[in-house]
Amino acid sequence: MPISPVKTRIPLSSFGHLVTEVKKQLFGIKDPSPDQLTGWRKYFNSYTQQGRRNFVLATYGILVITAAAYLMHKPNKDGKQTSASTH
């Protein structure tokens, strides 16, 4: 009877976590130790908890800034079009 190579319980609530666990347990891809992470990798990486948190915050920040810039630019663009049509 073949034994499942999956040893630990895989959380089923996230596909991404499932892929990560399968990668780790079936293909043996190991995470680098925190000492090996230098430079900006020390603060932004997908291995340590802080690194992942910083990446999430950075992504949200970029999305918020992009949305704010788009919304600020859009009313100005509408104003310019209406003034051009009246003249």
Next chain:
Amino acid sequence: MTVSLFDQFESPLFLGIPLMAIALVLPWALLPKPCSRWISGRYLTLQNWFISRFTHQIFQPISHPGYKWALLFTSLMLFLITVNMLGLLPYTYTPTTQLSVNMGFAVPLWLATVIIGMRNQPSLSLAHLLPEGTPTPLIPVLIIIETISLFIRPLALGVRLTANLTAGHLLLQLISLAAFVLLPIMTATAFLTWSLLVLLTLLEIAVAMIQAYVFVLLLSLYLQENV
């Protein structure tokens, strides 16, 4: 007079009074209360055994701070399983076929798990949105995907229960209508249809119990991530 197949899902009114309240309170009226006797009766013992097994099963992977949710999850499970099973009786109303009822359970409980996670361990809750070992080019995409999957959870919870029960009840009504109509015309086919109806009823009994369990199990998984 044509009868709409969806009439069974309409919220019943009696003299303008919504009977939904009675349907929602019915499990409380039917389930036994703990008694002060030394040895309780069969019904209460069975209920206690079920509650004990269920609580042990659900809370085994959850850490100690999550144990305070035991009462909520167990009562939710008892409520859902009772309501679902009562709805299988002919001419009864099933509150869990209403999306509003199921979303009323799903959204606050899911939101509570998210708020607890953000409040007690904000760093870990945010880190959950990026799976470990993700390649760098995929990180922004995966964060957005995980965020979308996080917000779609309550919708999936509510709609799953609603759709399963509604589809089951609709199928039961359709096949019973077919068996009834075919009885004077083609008796053998009506018998086959009736056999299918019996099997479908057994399936719906299983679905009623399983969907209640899945609802609470998924909530416990969301709690496990955040507590």
